[in-house]
Amino acid sequence: MRHLSFKKIKIAIFDIINNRIMSTMKRAVEIKSASLSGAIVSHTVKSHASDPVVVKKTEEAKAFFKKAGFPKGK
Amino acid sequence: MNLPQYRYFASDDFKDYEFYSKGPNGRIKKLVVYEKINDEPLIYNLAFGDEEPETGLLLDSVKSSNDDRDTILATVAHTIGDFSDHYGRPIIHIVGSTTVRTRLYQMSIAKIYDEICAAYTVQGYRDGAWEFFQKNVNYEAFVVQKN
Numbered sequence: 001m002r003h004l005s006f007k008k009i010k011i012a013i014f015d016i017i018n019n020r021i022m023s024t025m026k027r028a029v030e031i032k033s034a035s036l037s038g039a040i041v042s043h044t045v046k047s048h049a050s051d052p053v054v055v056k057k058t059e060e061a062k063a064f065f066k067k068a069g070f071p072k073g074k
Numbered sequence: 075m076n077l078p079q080y081r082y083f084a085s086d087d088f089k090d091y092e093f094y095s096k097g098p099n100g101r102i103k104k105l106v107v108y109e110k111i112n113d114e115p116l117i118y119n120l121a122f123g124d125e126e127p128e129t130g131l132l133l134d135s136v137k138s139s140n141d142d143r144d145t146i147l148a149t150v151a152h153t154i155g156d157f158s159d160h161y162g163r164p165i166i167h168i169v170g171s172t173t174v175r176t177r178l179y180q181m182s183i184a185k186i187y188d189e190i191c192a193a194y195t196v197q198g199y200r201d202g203a204w205e206f207f208q209k210n211v212n213y214e215a216f217v218v219q220k221n
Contacts, residue, residue, distance in 0.1 A: 032126045041085075045084060058119050070165075071204040
């Protein structure tokens with residue numbers, strides 16, 4: 001009985017360690033794949049698309065290209 | 075690019091970026107925002123400035139004087155790389171909020187031009203026409219495109 005319990009404990013500890021290693025590896029892969037060219041993806045970075053300055057700059061840029069025409073592409 | 079840069083963070087859609095400038099005036103949150111302005115050719119506008127601490131809104135007229143202009147501009151340049159990789163390498167329009175700022179951008183582009191010209195095509199607008207970027211020439215606006 002005591003031997004069986006010890007075996008069960010050993011298996012449980014192995015499972016815990018294995019799960020931790022796997023989840024750490026999974027997290028590392030996720031971070032790496034989200035970090036293309038150096039940016040760290042963060043859910044706390046919010047959108048500023050509707051900020052008055054951004055809206056104004058976008059409209060100004062549209063007006064500028066209407067006047068200046070488009071540059072040559074690569 | 076070997077210039078020092080700040081660690082920067084991107085939103086899930088890679089359109090918004092933030093980082094902290096550090097210097098004599100403390101820690102200042104900087105924002106870089108890309109917004110589409112045309113479909114064909116695909117052009118996005120780059121908006122850059124400080125985050126107003128109370129409202130969280132982007133302000134492009136603040137002078138933070140944190141003695142780290144090159145590090146800031148190198149970080150902004152890196153966001154162009156990230157954004158381009160996620161949005162099909164569009165043309166990115168860059169213009170300062172004032173003529174002086176546009177001139178500062180020009181000086182910064184000139185400083186790193188030799189390093190980036192193999193990977194990016196830079197054009198400037200002057201006298202009513204677009205031309206490929208040349209150092210020591212004053213431009214009204216710039217566009218950058220990853221090759």
